[in-house]
Amino acid sequence: MSTSPATISASGSTTDRVGSLADVHEAAERVLPDLPTDPVMEALDLNVYYGDFHAVHNVNLAFGRNEITALIGPSGCGKSTVLRCLNRMNDLVAGARVEGEVSYHGQNIYARGVDPIAVRTQVGMVFQKPNPFPKSIYDNVAYGPRVTGMKVENMDDLVEEALRGAALWDEVKDKLKQSAYGLSGGQQQRLCIARTIATKPDVILMDEPCSALDPIATSRVEDLMISLREDYTIIVVTHNMQQAARVSDRTAFFTARPDETTGNRTGLLVEYNLTSNIFSNPNDKRTEDYISGRFG
Numbered sequence: 493m494s495t496s497p498a499t500i501s502a503s504g505s506t507t508d509r510v511g512s513l514a515d516v517h518e519a520a521e522r523v524l525p526d527l528p529t530d531p532v533m534e535a536l537d538l539n540v541y542y543g544d545f546h547a548v549h550n551v552n553l554a555f556g557r558n559e560i561t562a563l564i565g566p567s568g569c570g571k572s573t574v575l576r577c578l579n580r581m582n583d584l585v586a587g588a589r590v591e592g593e594v595s596y597h598g599q600n601i602y603a604r605g606v607d608p609i610a611v612r613t614q615v616g617m618v619f620q621k622p623n624p625f626p627k628s629i630y631d632n633v634a635y636g637p638r639v640t641g642m643k644v645e646n647m648d649d650l651v652e653e654a655l656r657g658a659a660l661w662d663e664v665k666d667k668l669k670q671s672a673y674g675l676s677g678g679q680q681q682r683l684c685i686a687r688t689i690a691t692k693p694d695v696i697l698m699d700e701p702c703s704a705l706d707p708i709a710t711s712r713v714e715d716l717m718i719s720l721r722e723d724y725t726i727i728v729v730t731h732n733m734q735q736a737a738r739v740s741d742r743t744a745f746f747t748a749r750p751d752e753t754t755g756n757r758t759g760l761l762v763e764y765n766l767t768s769n770i771f772s773n774p775n776d777k778r779t780e781d782y783i784s785g786r787f788g
C-alpha cells in the first residue's frame with residue numbers, strides 16, 4: 493500500500509536564489525530531520541480524479557508536527573486538490589474521486605465509517621478569499637464551537653482566546669457585535685483564522701491565504717502563521733515563493749505533465765525537501781527552473 497515519501501537530500505549550498513533568503517528564512521534556524529519523524533498526516537499513493545480526468549498522480553507526502561509545509565507549483569498542478577484531500581473537502585466537489593490513503597495520526601481518514609465533519613474539526617481550513625459569515629465578529633468565531641456542539645465553559649473567553657491567537661483581539665475587542673463585513677480584508681482573513689482555531693483543530697490547511705491581501709496584511713498573516721506553528725501543524729498552498737521561503741520548514745514542489753494521448757495535464761509531486769534545500773539546492777531541474785522563474 494504505502495510507499496515512502498519522495499526522497500529528500502540534506503545536502504545544502506549557501507547560494508540563495510530567493511532574494512535575501514538567508515536573512516528572512518526564519519524557519520532555516522530550526523534544525524529538522526530530513527523527513528518528519530512523527531508525521532501528523534501522510535498522503536499515501538494519493539490519486540485524484542474529476543470524472544475521467546486524472547488530476548493528481550500518486551502523491552506521497554508526510555507532514556511534520558508543529559511544522560509549516562508549503563505546497564508550490566504552477567497553476568493547475570493540483571495543489572488545491574491535494575490540500576482538499578487532507579480534510580475531505582473534495583467530498584463536496586461533484587465528480588471528485590480520491591484513491592489512496594490520507595492518514596491522520598495513523599488512521600486513514602478515507603476509511604469506511606470515518607465522519608468527514610469530525611475530520612474537518614481536527615483539520616481546519618482557511619481559504620484564499622476571506623469568507624467571513626454575514627454575522628457579527630463574535631458570532632463568526634463562536635460559530636464553529638456552537639455547530640459542532642463543543643463543550644465550552646465560557647464562550648466569551650473562547651472567542652477572546654481565538655481572536656488573540658489570530659492576532660486580531662486588540663483591533664476588534666470594542667466592536668465584537670459589529671458585522672464582520674466592516675473589517676478590512678486582512679482583518680477578515682485573520683478573523684477566518686480565529687474562526688478556524690476556535691474549534692481547536694490540530695492541523696490548519698491554508699489555500700493561498702494571502703493572495704487577496706496587500707503586503708502589510710500579508711506580512712501580519714505570515715507572522716501569525718509562524719506563531720501558530722507552536723501549537724498547530726500548518727500546510728499552506730502559495731504562489732508566492734518568498735512567502736514559502738519565509739515561513740515554511742518544508743516545501744513540496746508540484747508540476748503538471750501532459751498525457752501523451754489525451755494531452756490532459758496531470759499533477760505530480762516533483763520534489764519534497766527542507767525549504768532551505770529546495771530554494772538553495774534543488775535536486776530536480778524542474779524545481780530549479782520554477783524557483784528561478786524560468787517556468788510557471
Ligand SMILES: Nc1ncnc2c1ncn2[C@@H]1O[C@H](COP(=O)(O)OP(=O)(O)OP(=O)(O)O)[C@@H](O)[C@H]1O
Binds near residue numbers: 547566569570587
Ligand atoms: N471541480 C473540478 N472539476 C473538474 N476539474 C477540476 C476541478 N477542480 C480542479 N480541477 C482540475 O484539476 C486540476 C488541478 O486543479 P487545482 O485547482 O488543484 O490546481 P492548483 O495547483 O491549485 O492551481 P492554482 O494554482 O491555479 O490554484 C486542474 O486541471 C483543474 O482544472
Ligand SMILES: [Mg+2]
Binds near residue numbers: 571572573699729
Ligand atoms: Mg489552487
